[in-house]
Amino acid sequence: MNDMSGDYLLQVMKPARYIGEEWNVSRKDFAPCEVKFALCFPDLYEVGMSNLGVRIIYDILNKEPQVVCERFFAPASDMENILRSRQEEIPSLESKKPLKEFDIIGFSLGSELDYTNVLNIMDLGNIPLTSVSRDENWPLVVGAGPCALNPEPMHAFFDLFFIGEAEEAVLEFIGLYQKYKKRFKKGEVSKEELLLLFSGIEGFYAPSLYEVDYNQDGSIKQFKPKVKGALLKIRKRFVRDLNSAPFPCDWLVPYIQVIHDRVTVEVMRGCPNRCRFCQARSQYFPLRYREEKNVLKLASELIKRTGYEEISLTGLSVSDYPKIEELLGKLVAEFKARAIGISLPSVKAKTILGNVSGLIATIKKTGLTFAPEAGSQRLREILAKDFNEEEFFQALEEAYAFGYQHVKLYFMVGLPEEAESDLEAVIDFAARVSAARRKTNPGPAQVNVSVNTLIPKPHTPFQWLGMRDLDYQKQAQDLLKDKARRNRRIALSFHNRYMSFVEGILSRGDRKLSEVIHYAFKKGARFDAWSNYFSFDIWMAAFRDANIDPDFYLKTRQTDEILPWDFIDVGIDKEALKQEAEKVKKVLI
Numbered sequence: 001m002n003d004m005s006g007d008y009l010l011q012v013m014k015p016a017r018y019i020g021e022e023w024n025v026s027r028k029d030f031a032p033c034e035v036k037f038a039l040c041f042p043d044l045y046e047v048g049m050s051n052l053g054v055r056i057i058y059d060i061l062n063k064e065p066q067v068v069c070e071r072f073f074a075p076a077s078d079m080e081n082i083l084r085s086r087q088e089e090i091p092s093l094e095s096k097k098p099l100k101e102f103d104i105i106g107f108s109l110g111s112e113l114d115y116t117n118v119l120n121i122m123d124l125g126n127i128p129l130t131s132v133s134r135d136e137n138w139p140l141v142v143g144a145g146p147c148a149l150n151p152e153p154m155h156a157f158f159d160l161f162f163i164g165e166a167e168e169a170v171l172e173f174i175g176l177y178q179k180y181k182k183r184f185k186k187g188e189v190s191k192e193e194l195l196l197l198f199s200g201i202e203g204f205y206a207p208s209l210y211e212v213d214y215n216q217d218g219s220i221k222q223f224k225p226k227v228k229g230a231l232l233k234i235r236k237r238f239v240r241d242l243n244s245a246p247f248p249c250d251w252l253v254p255y256i257q258v259i260h261d262r263v264t265v266e267v268m269r270g271c272p273n274r275c276r277f278c279q280a281r282s283q284y285f286p287l288r289y290r291e292e293k294n295v296l297k298l299a300s301e302l303i304k305r306t307g308y309e310e311i312s313l314t315g316l317s318v319s320d321y322p323k324i325e326e327l328l329g330k331l332v333a334e335f336k337a338r339a340i341g342i343s344l345p346s347v348k349a350k351t352i353l354g355n356v357s358g359l360i361a362t363i364k365k366t367g368l369t370f371a372p373e374a375g376s377q378r379l380r381e382i383l384a385k386d387f388n389e390e391e392f393f394q395a396l397e398e399a400y401a402f403g404y405q406h407v408k409l410y411f412m413v414g415l416p417e418e419a420e421s422d423l424e425a426v427i428d429f430a431a432r433v434s435a436a437r438r439k440t441n442p443g444p445a446q447v448n449v450s451v452n453t454l455i456p457k458p459h460t461p462f463q464w465l466g467m468r469d470l471d472y473q474k475q476a477q478d479l480l481k482d483k484a485r486r487n488r489r490i491a492l493s494f495h496n497r498y499m500s501f502v503e504g505i506l507s508r509g510d511r512k513l514s515e516v517i518h519y520a521f522k523k524g525a526r527f528d529a530w531s532n533y534f535s536f537d538i539w540m541a542a543f544r545d546a547n548i549d550p551d552f553y554l555k556t557r558q559t560d561e562i563l564p565w566d567f568i569d570v571g572i573d574k575e576a577l578k579q580e581a582e583k584v585k586k587v588l589i
Contacts, residue, residue: 012078016255017045020093023253024305026062026069030095033068034181035174037061038092038102038139040072042109042117043529048073049252050260052314053145054108057170059248067174070094070102074117075124077526077533083124090124099125104177105139107158109147112506113499113529115154118143119521122157129518131159131208136184136191140177146283148205150458150565153506155207156514159195163568164203164237165269165284167245172201196229203237205568206230212511218552220510220562235569242269242288249301253308260312262343263302267295267327268315275373276384276580277412280316282459282570292327299331303340310341319348346371346410349392367406368399375425379415382584393436401440407433407447413476414454414468416584423476426451427483427490434489448491451480453500457507458565459572461580466556467504473497498536502528505553510564513553515546 009015030036039058041048048054048071061069070092075083083090089098099105105127107118119129122141128134131141143151144162151161162169176197183189195206209230213221225232239245251263270287271280290298299311311331313321321327331342346369372387374380380387396407411426430447437445453473456462468476477494484490506513519542527533543550557563559578566574 008082011082013076014045014256017073017076018079018093019255020071022255024250025252026058026094026250028062028068028094030068030070030097030101034066034178035064035068035104036097036102037067037069037174038072038099038105039069040105040107040118040121042074042107042114042121043111043527044076045073045254046256046258048108049254049258051108051110052264052266053110053166055248055252056246057106057108057166058252059250060167060170060246061174063246064171064174066178068094070097072099072121072125074114074121074527080120080124080526089126090121099127100139102139103181105141107141107143107145109143109145109154111529112147112153112503113534115506115517116521116525116528118154119157119518120526123521130156132156134159134191136187140194142173146279147507149279149283149568149570150507150509151205151207152511152564153509153513153517155511156518159191159206159208160198161205161207162203162237163205163234163570165239166203166237167239169201169203169237173198173204176201192227196227199230202235205234207511210567220564223562223564223567233567233569236285236571238284238286238571239269239288242266242290243294247298249298249305251302251306251308253306261308262310262312263299263306263308264312264314265295265298265302266290266315267313267318267321271316272320273317273386274384274580275386276382276461276584277373277454277457279457279460282572284316285571289322292323292330295327296330296334300334303335303338309339310343311335312343312345314345317348318344345369348386349388349395367408368396368404369408369410371410372429373410373412374415374422375411375427375429376422379418379422382416384580384583393432396433396436397439400437400445405437405441405445407445409433409447409449411449411451412454413451413480414473416462416465418476420479423479424483426480427487430484430490431487434487444489446489446491448493449484450493450495451477452495453497453504455500455504455507458563459568459570459577461577461584463508463563463577464557464559464561464581467501467508467554469551469554470497470501473500496531496534499528499531499534501550501554502534502536502539505550508553508564510553512546512548516542516548519545 041051041054058069061067072090072092122129140159142160143158144166148161148163180189180194184194195209198204199206209225209227211226212223215221268289269284272287373383373385409430430449434444434447456465456467480492484492520539523538523541525538
């Protein structure tokens, strides 16, 4: 589809998803560029444009004179129907070029529930879905992002995965492709030879260079290279100095509201905490900080080039940024006169003790967000969650005194050794949070409680744990709902347990799941991360068609078992994870 004007845009909701032309968009001549990179995000435009990684790679590649990088997002169902009814291919936002005119198709994989959207974008571009079906006449398909910490369920569809942080590696990858492009396209260098060359760059994994043998019970017997020169372990890549890492100041400003509709400054990567359930710590390990002077400089540049009225400081645990109060004070001093708000993600209570609540409140009283994760201290100890209740309620009272009225709390269910009393403690805790406002104000606070199911993710001490079944999840949710009915100031929301079930399988799965994902896509699965699109029946049918028991992937695993993701070295030794897992057993005893 070369022309997105006219009746196409009149037939879809939010046509601004498809027109491109945003403020600060890259404008490069497509044809003369040596390397053409399709940057794909397998969800709606509003979600993809809120992804910092997409913005960083877009900025890096388009600064290269011989590279053009253009964006593709998952089309909503109305646009997909138009494309398919007219037999049109999905176009890029910038130049409206079809996928197959690009050399490389790069997917950002942020959620396992986006996997069918990956296949849909490729299918709408008339790109053969499986790697073995694509020769030198087709683009190379590369995946990166958090889900690449276990790429095996999607192994059949990708030529390469990149594990880790890509700011430096992406240019090494592009440079190597430039060097071999002509010979590859002429068939002088085979695809296998090219993939082996790419796998020599730290962080890249080519699944077709490896094979997996299974035991009779379905567990992995052996994971091994089948090509000489392929590494036994793939080491996760990371940027050693965050201050020298590129950051996009030419911030694209969408014409419609996106999920995170503000400028973002990443102040840190990694996390000093060791929560046993958290995969993000492994993804972004080790801990690094961006210097205060660079944070201030980026914030100033971003506001100047965008016109946004809010700056969000992001990182896994912004609360632990050194001298966070001092940084916030300087940001407030600079932006208060222009009524530009400063926001933080979920924070630790100790962060807002003292002046921090007041600093933020002087501009904008945004809601406060905390993540106790469990209602009882007993379960927090199992999670290794750093959360001091006394400190928390002291900080909360100070925040209420500054005028805050709303609090959001994140909890999980399905934790190890969880009892009814632990679930009841969630609502009791939320009630105390609400009532605490009465000490400084006439009425209680509104408390929004978000409840997710624990998924024991790869590369965490919980990776050997089993995941609680659907019946248990329902019982836990019902108990919470029943207890919360007595307090109208508490609003409960739950992540769809059926979606958590499928996400758990896909995050803990092996190579056999590529077939299941393919079946689910062919049966119509799309936007599985959206509850109004997700179909549990489609996924169960896909498992039946592939003759695979989904519960196999959610069971408890042995610590001496070969896990599907063991070949990835994230920088945290597996033995260290085992030691943490043993500590959990001791706590339970």
